[in-house]
Every structure is written in C-alpha cells, then in structure tokens.
Amino acid sequence: MIRIVLIGLWICGVALGSLYFAVWQNSATAAVSSQSKDVLDFGKTDSFSVPIILDGAVEGYIVVQLGYTLDSRVKAMVTVPVAPFINDEIFRQFYGRFSDVKDVQKVEFASVKQSVIDGVNAKFPEPLVRDLLIEQFNYITAKEIRDQNTKGLSRQAPAAP
Numbered sequence: 001m002i003r004i005v006l007i008g009l010w011i012c013g014v015a016l017g018s019l020y021f022a023v024w025q026n027s028a029t030a031a032v033s034s035q036s037k038d039v040l041d042f043g044k045t046d047s048f049s050v051p052i053i054l055d056g057a058v059e060g061y062i063v064v065q066l067g068y069t070l071d072s073r074v075k076a077m078v079t080v081p082v083a084p085f086i087n088d089e090i091f092r093q094f095y096g097r098f099s100d101v102k103d104v105q106k107v108e109f110a111s112v113k114q115s116v117i118d119g120v121n122a123k124f125p126e127p128l129v130r131d132l133l134i135e136q137f138n139y140i141t142a143k144e145i146r147d148q149n150t151k152g153l154s155r156q157a158p159a160a161p
Contacts, residue, residue, distance in 0.1 A: 046065070048063075050091050063138045068132050069133075070130065074126045086132070
C-alpha cells in the first residue's frame, strides 16, 4: 500500500515538473521571438524582358520575374508600388551593359541582386527591400525566338517582281 502511494506521488511530481518546465520554456521562447521579430511583406514582379543589343542588333532577351521581401514598417510609409522600381533597376543592370552575349550567360546573380537592392533602397528614405528571390531568370537568344515563332511554317522565298 505504501509502495502504491509513493509511486503515485512520484508520478504526480514528474507530471508537475514537466508542466513547469514546458511553461517556463514556452515563455522564454516567446520573449526572445517577440523582441527580434521583423515583420516582412512578400511581393512579386511581373515577368518582363530586357533586350540585349550588340552592334545595333538584338541578340537576345533576359526574361526575369522576381519575388521580394519588404520591411512592413517602411512599406506602411510608402504610397507607391515597389515592383516598378525593382523592374527599373533590373533593366538598368542589363540594358546596354554587355559587349558579348557569352557574358550574359555567365551572370552571377548574387552581385546583381545586391546592386538591385541597393539601387531600389536608395530611392526611399529608409531601406525598404530586404531580399530578392528568383522566380525566373533566363536568357533566350533572338535566334531561338525566331525559330520558335516559325516552327511548323514553311519558309518561302519572296516573290520576284
């Protein structure tokens, strides 16, 4: 009989100790997370293309679609949409910058990404864009586009006058 009472007290002690530990751990985690929590908003740009022009001819297009995270506190103060600023900055990064098409195919997006974030944030009183995420980033040659547009069509020579 005494053994059963001691086992019951031991079980109650373990249960109360576990409950106390769980409550203490949860309150400590909540205090840390509420202090360091940044509220971010997510958005996406529309898919758009940037022509790559070499020697006066279009050699291809960079097709881009990005996701971005914004600081919610700063976004509340801004009254204009952010996506056009990001599109403009991407366009500035690639339009007229390459002297060889092979350079486009070797683009390191990490440096472009930071440059775009810095360029967009410079247009606002406080840093707004936190991160850029790649949804789509492709280089398509003009020849691939022409071939795709004429796929299945027979090519005819122009009629002689």
